[in-house]
Amino acid sequence: MIKITIKLFAKLKEDIGESKIELMLETPVKISTILDTISNDFGVDLSNRKNYMYAKNLEYCEQSEILEDKDELAIIPPVSGGLS
Amino acid sequence: MTEEKLEENSLVDTNFGRSDGSEVIFLGITRDNNFDRNVSKLLYESYQDMALLEIEKIILQIFSKWTISFLKVIHRIGFVYPSELSMVLWVKSKHRKESFEASQFFVDELKKTVPIWKKEFFDDGTVWINDKIE
Numbered sequence: 001m002i003k004i005t006i007k008l009f010a011k012l013k014e015d016i017g018e019s020k021i022e023l024m025l026e027t028p029v030k031i032s033t034i035l036d037t038i039s040n041d042f043g044v045d046l047s048n049r050k051n052y053m054y055a056k057n058l059e060y061c062e063q064s065e066i067l068e069d070k071d072e073l074a075i076i077p078p079v080s081g082g083l084s
Numbered sequence: 085m086t087e088e089k090l091e092e093n094s095l096v097d098t099n100f101g102r103s104d105g106s107e108v109i110f111l112g113i114t115r116d117n118n119f120d121r122n123v124s125k126l127l128y129e130s131y132q133d134m135a136l137l138e139i140e141k142i143i144l145q146i147f148s149k150w151t152i153s154f155l156k157v158i159h160r161i162g163f164v165y166p167s168e169l170s171m172v173l174w175v176k177s178k179h180r181k182e183s184f185e186a187s188q189f190f191v192d193e194l195k196k197t198v199p200i201w202k203k204e205f206f207d208d209g210t211v212w213i214n215d216k217i218e
Contacts, residue, residue: 010129010201011212051214055199058134074131074199080213081128081135081159081200082171082191083112 002028002069006038010077012049016042031056031073032063038075051078085132087162090169104153106180108187112171114164121206126170128161131199135159138198142190146175149189150182157190159200 006021013019021038031054035046046052055074056065067073116123143155154176164170173190177183194200202213 007131009131009199010203011215014212055131055134058137060197074134076131076199077201077212078214079195079197079199080202080215081130081198082194083114 001026002067004029004034004067004069005072006034007072007074009074012044012052012075012077015044018042028066028068030063031061031065031067034067034073035063035075046075049077052076085130085135085159085161087160090158090160090172103178104176105178106183107174107176108180108183110171110173110175110187110191111169112173112191114166114168114170116166118204121208123166123204123206125166125205126164127203127205128159128164128170129201129203130159130161132161135199139194142193142197145193146186146189150177150186152177152182152186155186155190159194161200 002025004023004025006023008016008019008021016038023034023037038044039046053076054061054063054065055076056067057072114123114126139157146152146155152175154174156174157171159171160169173187175183175187175190177186204211204213
């Protein structure tokens with residue numbers, strides 16, 4: 001078994017109601033598969049959030065990236081730091 | 085990053101190097117209006133570990149593109165109210181061109197890649213800036 005931690009922020013955190021999700025999985029898995037799991041389990045359609053980005057272990061990555069044991073995935077809504 | 089209010093009277097840094105001819109201080113000030121609506125407060129949230137790494141990358145880019153002697157930035161997290169400072173950036177260089185350009189670059193790049201999010205609170209609702217479901 002592998003353990004993956006998913007960090008949620010901003011609007012997505014509010015929509016799902018969690019800031020962190022921990023998943024126990026049989027095998028390593030693509031980020032895209034994790035997104036499908038989250039969509040199904042929490043009733044949030046992530047497929048229409050096309051401007052979201054993803055980070056594995058603090059580095060930006062693509063949805064095709066594989067998550068392995070102890071990896072941390074962050075789902076990153078459009079950032080808005082600084083001032084307008 | 086800090087949850088503490090940034091005090092205006094502590095901003096000026098007069099510790100100039102002998103070859104510094106310019107110091108640019110950028111103050112990001114929270115406005116009381118946006119989208120023609122009254123803003124009562126902002127909430128800044130961050131993925132702090134990654135935000136600090138991304139800010140470091142921007143700073144490294146700046147030092148590779150311009151001859152800068154000093155750069156410091158503080159960004160608020162938590163609630164920030166109108167007229168309070170959301171961010172302060174200090175850049176020192178020999179000539180003004182470098183510190184002006186580096187400051188602009190930092191502020192522009194921060195808004196693209198650093199995982200910090202801003203939620204605006206209005207009289208009639210709230211919005212997470214830039215987050216629209218397509």
